[in-house]
Amino acid sequence: MEDGSCADARLTANFDWMCTLAIYFRATRDCPVVIAANRDEFLERPAGDPTTLLENPHVVGGKDFKAGGTWLGISEHGIVAGLLNRRAEDGGNPRARSRGLLCLDALRRRTAHEAAEFASRERGSDYNPFNLLMVSRTEAFVAYNRGASIEVVEIKPGLHLLSNLDLNDFECPKISASYGKLAELGNREDFQRDPIGQRAALGALLADHNTQLDPRSGRPNALCLHLENYGTRSSSLIFMRDDTADIAHYFAPGPPCETAYAPAIVPRRTANAES
Template sequence: MCLIAFDHRPDSAWPLRLVANRDEFHARPTAGLAAWDDAPEILGGRDLEAGGTWLAVHRGGRFAAVTNVREPRLRVPEGAPSRGGLVHDALTHPELESWLARLERGEARRYAGFNLLAGDGERLWHLHRGLEGAVLREVPPGLHGLSNASLDTPWPKLVEARQGLGVALRHGRWPADALAAMADPHPADDARLPDTGVGLELERALSSPFIIGEQYGTRAMTSVGWHASGRIEIGEKRFGPGGAANGETRLTVEP
């Protein structure tokens, strides 16, 4: 997962509304949104190479998603586990907050850089594992964005996605307008690009909300709507090389 925009309103009719894009190599084997055969209480796509996922919900009332951190100076530990396993663990651990705190205290350093969002419909946490270590905080209510830096770092595509979600919610066009913002393939102006140490050409290629490429690009676009009743609606649009549409799935979790 590389771009997430979300509205966290725990005391409202919609505790969470979220849109997200997963960017990945097209050759990496992947299963689309579904209940997992070996864990049917989990609904999400699946990375068939490492076994984890980038975003999923649990029938018991949990949500989790992970993004990579783009920081070339961050040393990846030898034998680092797949970050997709963090989503599974966030959904299934009996004590979510204490597990997240344990990650912050040291276990997160076993992994390459990541952002983990995890919540239960009332509280939502963000764990950032970056160059300086790991930091856990509870996300305050409001409109937020997350990409490959920390929460609300104002990269152009994050700002665009967050604004698109805000417009959709204000005008009652959820999730259509939010997804339209996530589908924008236009790169940002060079003057607005972040400098993450990967060079101008790659910064430019990765700057659009929706990335089109033959080898690498946006492969899944997901929306999650969590009602105060406990009902969770999750939808996924899938894409292949060149941004070609490759299927769509919508599922509902009833409390």
């Protein structure tokens, strides 16, 4: 996930590597939202650990210092939004509005449905291609911008994976290689009973270096990626409980294969979260 503005839009268009976001939506007993995400990015692009991004509503998330947006954020209303770049076949528009700012705009809304409606009204041509996840405890949507227009699709309960293609598109080697492992973990009794207690197992899956060649490019493609100037920069685990406004947030400020997760900032007023 990245902000993807200015010259980086053209650079990332030439790469088939991408971030990966897994969501268990209403798939466990007490946590209707479990998110596990790796952010892949150019190593030189400056970014900060989760922090306060907005005060009203209170929104926390990672900050892209280059364009000011976020790739993954949580709001006091109990909304999580995650931004993943799609490939721009024409190389991208360096003058397009930052996609990370759109992610931040979605987090200003009170419900996931309002965020989805907002995204659907934006002009696709104002941005380079993206996938935007918007989820609460009761609703989940993904907005696809393939270049000309923005399509919003509702997400049904279950395990879903998102990269730089459509949701659960097994053409992506990361999805085809990891979906079964994530599904197996999600079906385990200990995960169903206490997903937060199994965060080490979830983080271990995100640290997978199993590399397949992407048939679209012939390039390596792994969940945890290490290349000379590009790779997995950070990893996030988010758990939203069902019967309270509690949100558990863990962040690894480096690749999860070598960086420990630690508790991260959460919104202050989650008591006002969407129910």
